[in-house]
Amino acid sequence: MTARNRRLLRRGAPALGVLLLALVPLTGDIYYQNMLIMTFVLAVLASGWNTMAGYTGYVSLGHSAFIGIGAYTAGVASAHWGVSPFLVAPLGGVAAALVALLLSVVTRRTRGPAFVIVTFALLELLGLTVRNWTSVTGGSKGLLMPLPTWGVDIQDWPFYYTLLGLLVLAVALAAGIARTKLGIGLVAIRDDEDKAAGIGISTPAYKSLAFMASAVLVGVAGAVYGYYVSFLDPGAMFDIVLSVEAVLAALMGGRGTVWGPVLGAFILEPLSEVTNSHLGGSDAGALRLVFFGGLLLAVTLLLPRGILPQAAEWLRRRRTRGATSPVGRRLADAELPATPVMRPRAQTEDTALLRLTGVSRRFGGLVAVDDCGFEVTRGSITALIGPNGSGKTTVFNLVDGTYPVTAGRIDFDGRRIDQLGPTRRTFAGIGRTYQLPRLFPSLTVLQNVAAACGEFRPGNLLRSAVSGAEAARATELLEFVGLGDYLTARATDLSYGQRKLVELAQVLMLEPQLILLDEPCAGINPTLIRRMAALIQALNRAGQTFLIVEHDMNFVLSLSDPVVVLSRGTVIAHGAPDDISADEQVREAYLGADFALDAATAGGTA
């Protein structure tokens, strides 16, 4: 299949599907019409669930609550003002989004388990509230919706077409989000939330937006659905089984994909209709539970990734069979492309870009960093060296905000930063790489780089990450580090050294004033080491400041000036490379301190 055909298929197939679905009511078959209405509701719900749970990784087990919120908001409003529920259906969406915004506060400070619990509690609590708040909601007796005003001969068409429209919108929203910086930021949060915060992804804002996006269309669909069933009762509107079906549909089709939840809904709902009509008698409800519970269990055990990702993987394997994987290919020792231009920053008078003063960090009884103080001069390549366990990486973690300092202060670009969170420090102009590169495994190389944000601008979130300025910049940076051929590769398919280069490009995307490199040479081959050195030098000539932790002495001594030596968490030497390599104390630190031996022999037993 050529690329053009594929594009045609990608655009044409959904259009054709919508057209066919639009024609169904004209057949006049009420059975299929009703089944499809239920399918649309489930698909919208599953698609919404997918935005939060699939993209962002925060699983909700009470997502059907938004159906109830939408239905009751519109139901109560329409009774109050005496207007058609269709008119006030958008209010249902607004209410759902507001509740989502409130609940997303929970995700600010806690991870996974708390979110599951809170969504479940929301569903149950709303059900109880509606049941008990009889004056407004009608309680368990339910709320009767107005009768449709249109003629019998057009059947349930208004519901059908509205819900079909909502489904199209839901898919468009999901697809749209997936293309934006917001969308890849959400996937980044799912893969590695701490790392995401370190490359300027404002995780609380992203998560709130995702949860609202996952609720809003469900709320509108709930309003229409409530009108369709003509009678709102708390048991049906806040039904945990509907949540189960949504989770099941999304998991089965493929969470984290645009079409997976829709596919899942179109498989599940007809299946549910069939089992409904075949399971009669008093045990029908119980059998349905066994069926859905068992199916959900089977999917999690046997098909945990879902149909679409599994199929895509299979296709990809077939297509790439025989082709060399990018990992095997060696990077050529080629000329470097032109150094990308960095955004100029207003500079303060201070020549020291970063200054640590009396910084300490304890972990329980262990003192990892002890009264450590040094400066990084603007425009320098400063190296931080020292034996294993001397606290180098901890210093990085203190500078970038991974850990708070126990004592002391850190100043960056003329202001104190040791109280700021990691994302704020990123926005201030600090970027860092990790000893073991931490790329987002679900994203492509290009997306990994494009996910990074040097500053928080709400408008930026909706910019496309796969085309336009952001993608162009990311491409430029990847070409600069020599990985221009790997834009669409998965980060996990790259070699270790290549991943380090991607991480460098990711950091450059932030346009930081200071780049912290944690062992850029560890575990990579000599060709890549030379390339890494050349990149660092080129960037440095363009004015970029670096602080580098590295064990490779040749690399350190040839590249950096000055060198700071840590031992036991304290700076023991600071100076030009030549002085450092001649320094007796430094050699002692690396080869073993004699004072330990003296103390030992003084101990007597030896």
Added chain:
Amino acid sequence: MTLLLQTLIFGCLIGGVYALMSSGFTLIFGVMDVINLAQGCLLITGAYLSWWMWQRTGLDPLLLGVLSSAALYGIGWLLYKGVVARVQRVDPGLTLVATFAVAVAGEGVIALVFGTSDRSATPSYFNTSFHLGSLSVPKAQLYACIGALVVLGGLYALLRGTFLGRAIRACASSRGGAELVGIDVERAMAQMFALGAATTGFGGAALSVLYQFLPDSQDIWIGRVLCVVVLGGLGSLPGALAGAVVLGLGEALTSTYWDVRWTTAVPYMLILAILLLRPQGLFGITLRREGARA
């Protein structure tokens, strides 16, 4: 004043029972970081088993809890080996979806086996009380609470004083470290999971005497269990005991002074309030353990 005292007594007695019902969940989360959403289902299973044996034999349903808990030990073992351990190997994030699926399917199975009408065990002391002046202490609640405290004490002693308990705590502290002293981590985890289910079996026996129950009561009960552990801080046994008493008091006070219809909403209101305002739990035990990496 009497009413208040009466309410407080009632709340504390129920709190002890709630603590027992939540102990399995807390243990499993504390050691494995697994949210076991099948806990409510296990609890209801224990209740049905005790009720059924009581019907058959006429023996005391609370004492029959020993047998229910033995059965649940087996069910817990199967649940771990058959579901949790497998899903953890594939995608740890899905364990809660898998245990949720077990809960849903389990509710269906219970309904098929035991039907869907209200049940409760009514031994001779059901609905009778001890009287202390103007205060009354319902016997069923008292016996259940004493039983709960005995089982919790036993669980605590087992965790502190036996090699199984030490091995379980060692795995919770550091899996790699546990391997290096020769502990079979997989086996210890399975035993721990089964043990958590077994204490839930006792909880079910208490439930069968104190409440009417249906297969779908598991929804309410998983809500109460979640509330207890959220209040106490996820994963802490003493925290769960304190959280359980808070919930018991909250429910008792609500039904006495506000409206009995809102009693079932208390757990969810507490969950939302705590997670929105104080996610570390009432007693300051954090949801996330901060790993000290030097």
Added chain:
Amino acid sequence: MIEMHSVVAGYGGGDVLQGLDLSVRPGTITCIVGPNGAGKSTVLRAISGQIHPREGEIRLAGSAIHGHSPAAVISAGIVQVPQHNGLFADLTVRDNMLLGGYLIRRDKARLRRRIAELEEVFPIVRERADEKAANLSGGQRRIVEFARALVLEPRMVLLDEPTLGLDPKASALVFDSTRMMRDLGTTVLMVEQNVRFGLRLASHGVVMERGRVLLADSSEALLARPDMAAMFFGSSAPPADPAEPEPGTGTGPGTDPQREDAHL
């Protein structure tokens, strides 16, 4: 005691040990030294069964132990003291000691006797018995870990950077305790980044680089080599003839052997 033959092993990302040969004589303290990333800790993990070699064999007193589970290796008589978090921080010192005897938990009398014996040798085990391990200082934790490792009366103990993060006084305690272990009849194989400390403590030394053994000799002989500093100051140096340190590695030839000797 232990023989490793052409061992190739590593983690997911690639092979760290690339055909390693190593042997340790019974009753000795052998210290592995080498630059970061040489694969020192990986040797210990391969022996203790935490990772399984892809190729090659590991024999303990003649019988193969590669591919065995950690528990099986412990039963065979090898106990490892890991680099980090070896003690269970939330458990008391006594519980930690008892878990050291997990494999003999049914033999209560033997377990009690062993712990009592070790309390004599390492008094801190008794003094702080009821304290949580987390409340101990770094040096104290090390000593408890050593004592715990000895509960099973192992033939061999593996120590992974025992002085990491310790101050000089605590290091001295580790120094004494390690000798004590050997005097109790246990063979010790240790990894130490503090080269002089390690070689001073050990009777035999092994220098590793890039997953292979570069040199193995008595520790006095190794300490006397003038080129030791060079080997450590250039981790990117190819595994060349060790007698010819890579030129341009900052220090190398400048090291004065006389001065080194003065400290021995």
